[in-house]
Amino acid sequence: MQPTRIQKLFDRTRKEGRAALIAYVTAGDPSPERTPEIVAALERGGVDLIELGVPFSDPIADGPVIQRAAARALKAGTTVPKVLDMARAIRKTSEIPILLFTYLNPVLRYGLDKLARDAKAAGIDGCLLTDVSVEEAEPYVNAMRAAELDTVFLAAPTSTERRLNQVAQYSTGFVYLVSRTGVTGERADLSGSLVPLLEKMRKVTKLPLAVGFGISTPDQAGAVANLADGVVVGSAIVRQIEDDPNRLEALARSLAERMKK
């Protein structure tokens, strides 16, 4: 298996002595047509990896900002095939790694094998399903592997040592550490549970570790960049799209400037 764009990215950022800046966007928010230009603005601002969120009707892991984005995207007619179209459009001009980020049901409905094949063909590099635990992951992981897509799993402050081991085993590309218990959204301070989680995870894997949930300001991003291999910013980006997409590049730049260790 060739290294994916995701794996190559972390090799590069490690050499450069910095963390990768990862941005979450809900595909199709505010409309399917706008997503490629939103991604382009983020890339110009220094974002290294895009989590392309497929909107779902019942996003139980998401806070109000991303819930609203999902509702807007669905209202604008976003479907899985349209998200694949968006990925193809992004790929015409960009080699930025793309991680598909969603819940299981839309993927199941589309068909696991078919999605893996079509996603790969559209230029997508990996997938993360928030509601698929390692216990239920086998069919999904097999389908993704067959198409040479990375599978990223979540590790949480509540995860036991046994679970962290399993998460590491099933993950490729990187592991996504949830910095706190809770839904996605901006928080005033970083969680005290982050450092212990990073330490436990380092013991069981050499994969890059990215941290997300609750990181919104350049200061928070800078603090996490000192500890982890990747910094995920979601709700703050989605809120900027909601408020004024023209300032997205500037927001990305203010975060990207803080990725140096």
Added chain:
Amino acid sequence: MTSQPDATGHFGPYGGRFVPEVLMAPLEELEQAYRAASADPSFQAELTDLLTHYAGRPTPLYYARRLSETLGGAKIYLKREDLLHTGAHKINNCLGQALLARRMGKKRIIAETGAGQHGVATASVCALFGLECVVYMGEEDMRRQRLNVFRMRLMGANVVSVTNGSRTLKDAISEAMRDWVTNVHSTHYLLGSALGAHPYPLMVRDFHRVIGDETRVEILKRESRLPDSIFACVGGGSNAIGMFHAFIGDENVKLIGIEAGGRSLQLGEHAARFAGGAPGVLHGAKSYLLQDADGQAALTHSVSAGLDYVLIGPEHAWLHDRGRAEYTSCSDAEALAAAKKLARTEGIIPALESAHAVHEAVRRAPAEPGRLFVVSLSGRGDKDTDIYRENFPELDASGK
């Protein structure tokens, strides 16, 4: 077959544990605590004592003579879960889970509610055990079940209005799960139906199994034989699975689940998962889900808030696929007519949910003389008085 679910919470291909990683370890912990409690005689003794003296078990198995004679066919018995404290079967599960929460040292309880019956039962046990209680309820359900909202508040619960999506049970569950993901250390999620991630479908079923166990003992005493057909309404499916479970091994006993047929069987107009759904994953479990072509959960409708939900409990999906239980649906209008019929023949006003089960028994009875039917009368109709008033304006003093 009664050993279902398997060790990982699967009923055949259904069930399982599909939740964000944050909740996985807490679910493992809950499962261990539940297994330890079920094997602990002191836990069982305390639960039995509360079921007897607080909730009012055993409930009567009542022979509905006038209803049966009017129909001129099968002999219809009603399992009177509507006579329980708080007005429905929901209290069985709430007492069990509240005892479990206390055992696990959780001081804060959250719950979702559709019709409000589970919310009221949760508020009641929280008051009883001195636990903080937060109930999530869709704005639309709060409007149509406002009496229950008041009852919950009177018992000290904080009822939180959920304003996203369809503003019904589905969205209330999503919001409760978000709360649980956030406050998982301090909080027990007292899920009210045989839904959600393992061990909930197992645990909720076990706490309601008493419905079927009592029915079995009583019908054998009264009729010296088992019933031919058993009817129960199915939203998530807690009263139905509690009733069915004692009879799953008795192949001659027909198990009939009744879903909400709503206004019509077009997607969005009903909550009959077997009539329009396909296997999918929502709120932690795989089962039959009403969804669109792109895997988005559909909107649902039922006059009965307690049946107005997109996913059926996973064990029902398995019973359905194996052909061990059959599932049918009853429209809003049929449920209303059945409620009126029961009120007029027996002086019993059923909950709108239970009226769905009454309808199917009433429909089949004339063609089956000599047969024994049992209907799970899961709740009483007091909470539905406003809806009955709207639908029977000719009976309303302020009406024409």
